[in-house]
């Protein structure tokens with residue numbers, strides 16, 4: 279049996295990776311390490327928590343003593359590292375939180391993995407989950423390739439770029455086997471309602487304004503979250519070690535077009551006259567340093583590893599809207615702080 283540490287497994291993408299791995303690989307023991315920040319929520323894993331091959335570890339990747347202790351105790355064969363501060367707007371307000379978790383936290387995990395295996399890395403892997411934002415912003419043309427030079431523009435993307443560089447440096451200097459994947463914008467169930475799609479679903483439901491930054495022509499390449507989880511699984515099992523893979527949905531949308539589509543779907547679901555949700559669209563001050571466009575060239579992972587996105591955007595958005603409308607309690611809990619009570623009852627009583 280392999281012991282696999284997944285960090286950030288109570289968050290949005292991490293919870294889908296934990297679900298995939300616990301179900302698909304009964305011979306792996308999955309340890310989910312999460313600090314349960316505002317973005318981490320064990321309710322995301324209520325269907326997984328009693329599985330015999332799953333253990334939750336509440337801890338902070340910034341805490342070097344704790345990290346060293348769990349590596350010594352559980353002797354992780356592989357790490358899939360997702361824990362991070364992940365929201366660009368928060369990084370503009372409090373950059374240090376991002377430097378501490380994303381850079382120093384990643385360094386703590388790398389050091390613990392290095393100290394544990396002492397150069398005997400046969401069958402071991404440090405897999406770092408990163409973002410396309412490290413490449414900076416595109417103009418109207420072009421796509422991010424694995425060879426695109428790094429040019430991060432926000433404190434968030436700079437902290438992720440720094441962590442990517444550290445992972446490569448440990449591979450080069452200490453011979454540590456690693457993979458890095460850089461993915462485009464994810465959407466789907468369990469995403470914290472600070473990010474565009476869940477925030478706007480929540481606001482339409484509650485008849486609150488939809489704050490569109492700038493001219494609304496900023497463009498993102500959207501991928502359904504379970505497609506990302508499957509891509510991580512593909513790289514983990516079949517990726518060439520020490521290679522980087524870009525992951526994207528081949529699905530570019532200018533924000534305003536996406537928001538209009540979302541409004542149409544919400545009008546239909548809420549059985550309200552067409553145009554009702556769109557009345558809430560409100561142009562607000564732009565995000566500082568806002569990256570104009572992201573788009574991924576995923577040729578490498580498609581041709582070399584055979585992964586491709588499965589979910590169409592129409593279907594994925596439909597599923598996402600349905601999930602949020604059917605999980606109002608989840609939404610109310612994560613927005614009200616009641617989740618803290620859930621955690622105390624679940625794990626501290």
Ligand code: NAD
Nearest residue numbers: 286288289290291313314315317318338339361362364464
């Ligand atoms: P998220 O914010 O939903 O979840 C992050 C998780 O990490 C939470 O459960 C949180 O409690 C945990 N965490 C935060 N700080 C921690 C710490 N110091 N110690 C331990 N746990 C901590 O994020 P997400 O959107 O699921 O993103 C996961 C990863 O994927 C991140 O590394 C992010 O950079 C990357 N990524 C995200 C996207 C996207 O569109 N969301 C796209 C590409 C890459």
Ligand code: DAU
Nearest residue numbers: 364365366409410411462463472473474489490491496533
């Ligand atoms: O590209 C991958 C990245 O995608 C991940 O690394 C990040 O963790 C993830 O948060 C996401 O970053 P973005 O900044 O692209 O996502 P966000 O949902 O915050 O914003 C999407 C677009 O919508 C962006 O152009 C900003 C705009 N926006 C966002 C919010 C929250 C608005 O116009 N209004 C809003 O209220």
